[in-house]
Amino acid sequence: MSVQSFGQPSVTPSGASASPFAAHLPRILDIVRESGALVMDHWRKPRAIRFKARADLVTETDLAVEAFLKDRLKDVVAGATFLAEESATSREPRGTCWIIDPIDGTTNFAHALPFVGTSVALWHEGRVELGIVNVPALGECFWAVRGGGAFRDGAPLHVSVSEDLEQALVATGFPYTIEENVDTVMARLRKAMLTTRGVRRCGAAAVDLAFVAAGRFDAFYEADLKPWDTAAGWLLVEEAGGRVTGFDGAPYDFANEGILASNGLVHEAMREVLRL
Structure with missing residues (x-):
């Protein structure tokens, strides 16, 4: 499985103290990017789709990416549990917890529209400490570490300045x-x-x-x-x-x-x- 390179992640604090989980970011990014390669491998194949509800789809890719992420992330942060869309039994993260949406935009994926993201967040004691949104069909990966700023493929991000x-x-x-x-x-x-x-x-x-x-x-x-x-x-x-x-x-x-x-x-x- 080939993995696209996005450059080295930056975790330089921006005013506040960077999260204690910042040191894990390079490894987590590698894992999420590998999951993006899996998404794109499935992208080129016929979709196997089933319906959770009329407009709520799930594909084999959702299940495969979630399983891949859970397997690869389980040893990154000791004691972390999982709250992942396709296997969740509650909507309440507790303690230290990976919060995962393997394919956000499943309907888009089913129709080969490129607005498809994999969302991975690390929750710890009541707040998100680290977040990644990978959009493999667009070749973009966004990440943030609490206290360390937000980035797209290594370039700092800032919200717009529109006031009106x-x-x-x-x-x-x-x-x-x-x-x-x-x-x-x-x-x-x-x-x-x-x-x-x-x-x-x-x-x-x-x-x-x-x-x-x-x-x-x-x-x-x-x-x-x-x-x-x-x-x-x-x-x-x-x-x-x-x-x-x-x-x-x-x-x-x-x-x-x-x-x-x-x-x-x-x-x-x-x-x-x-x-x-």
């Missing part, structure tokens, strides 16, 4: 429970479309959050996400200088109705957009 919501490009996503919540989803979407430069939907929350960290989107919001959708991207945005909260402005956690991530400058204006 009318000039902001906003991303969103739709929950699998869309039939139950379509009126609420569409009410928020209508307000976002009328008050911003535009709204985009990539179909992979981890990728959307990485793009906020990279300054490509000025904000991202979505309801009813799971820890494996947001954990790594949450840290990416904050380490890139952005802000992450619930829709109500309260500190984000996995029990929130939804996540609002932004450059910080348009955050309060976006909160008003989301208020119903």
Whole structure:
């Protein structure tokens, strides 16, 4: 299996003390990149798809990548457990825990759309310490270590500097429970479309959050996400200088109705957009 090189990771602290887990980053990045090679090997083959729900798919690739990551990461941090999408029995990380989405954007993968990410985060005692979002079909890998900044393929990331919501490009996503919540989803979407430069939907929350960290989107919001959708991207945005909260402005956690991530400058204006 060939692995694409992205250069040496930077873990230089940016103002705060770098995470004690920073020393593990090079090894973790190697493992995640290898999983990206596995994704791309499957990319070139016919997809075997089954349905968890009408719009909720799982492929053999989801299962293979999750198994690969769990096998390779199990010895990296002593005592760490796993909260991974395809095998999770709860939505609550505890202690030291790997939070993994092997294929974020499974529907995109099934249709050969390149917005497909592998999200790996290390949770420790109530917060994310390290996060990686690898987007192999685009050849991009994003990572962050708490206190050490955020990077794309070794280059530092920073959120955008847009201050005016009318000039902001906003991303969103739709929950699998869309039939139950379509009126609420569409009410928020209508307000976002009328008050911003535009709204985009990539179909992979981890990728959307990485793009906020990279300054490509000025904000991202979505309801009813799971820890494996947001954990790594949450840290990416904050380490890139952005802000992450619930829709109500309260500190984000996995029990929130939804996540609002932004450059910080348009955050309060976006909160008003989301208020119903």
